[in-house]
Amino acid sequence: MGTYNKGILGPFSGKVGTVVGANWRGKDVMRSLPKKTDRTPTDTQLLQREKFTAVSNFLTPISPVISKCFGSGSGELTRRNQAMSYHMKEAVTYVDPDFEIDFAKVMVAKGDLPGVQNPAVSSPNPNTLKYDWDDNSGQGSAKATDTLVVVVFAPATGLYYYTLNAAARVSKVAVITLPTFFAGVEVQSWISFVAEDGKSYATSVYMGAIVVS
CATH class of the missing domain: 2.60.40.10 (Immunoglobulins)
Incomplete structure (x- = not known):
């Protein structure tokens, strides 16, 4: 992924040829399109995708809370990505055939202010x-x-x-x-x-x- 400032194309959003333009954390960036593959995903890859989907589906409706109150607003990871990373590691379990959210481990806010x-x-x-x-x-x-x-x-x-x-x-x-x-x-x-x-x-x-x- 590369950044650019008033380059030959100027800032843009969306797909142009073989690259995609976007604004990420206040910077104009370009990244190449992913290569298509005919390889069938492994069972492990499929499970990881299902896990990601389960966590994303749970967090998306409360995005305004997550984007304001979770983790640090600096660094490479957005608050949303920090929340996804935490919940993927700590707050979801596999109960055949689905992934389930462990409500006791969910955190909708994460910071240093004294709590309740x-x-x-x-x-x-x-x-x-x-x-x-x-x-x-x-x-x-x-x-x-x-x-x-x-x-x-x-x-x-x-x-x-x-x-x-x-x-x-x-x-x-x-x-x-x-x-x-x-x-x-x-x-x-x-x-x-x-x-x-x-x-x-x-x-x-x-x-x-x-x-x-």
Whole structure:
């Protein structure tokens, strides 16, 4: 892959002849088209592709969270790629004949901001999830104005819900009103904090399974 700056073609996007142009992390780049092959993929290659697809399908609906809150924004790997790499290695298992996400190992955010302390989740009213935690403002870089990030996933239906601003850290409670089609459905959820300026974030906490009232 090569970079260029106002070359003979100028910046471009898409396929031109035997090369593809794109903008990657603020740089104009060109790469050659992959060579076609008639070789049949091995079983191992097929399994790796299925694994990649399973992780990608899980992360794609929450891309706005991942692209804001996962890992470092510098370096060669995008936040999305960092999340893919982590989940491919740590958070997916093969249960014949499919790959399954290990929800307890999922991380929707990864960073150095002090995280959620003593969290709990309940569903006290119809279509709601209530999150409680201790206010640890002032612990390290934790501030009262840090906002709670919530990601909710219903495995049975494949539906997601997320918010990047559920409540301030100092609030110690957030009540999430879900769409009505979550009623009576078991969901998995993860929570984290993001700084008010959006520049730092905490590693997310897995909140386990709960049935929405």
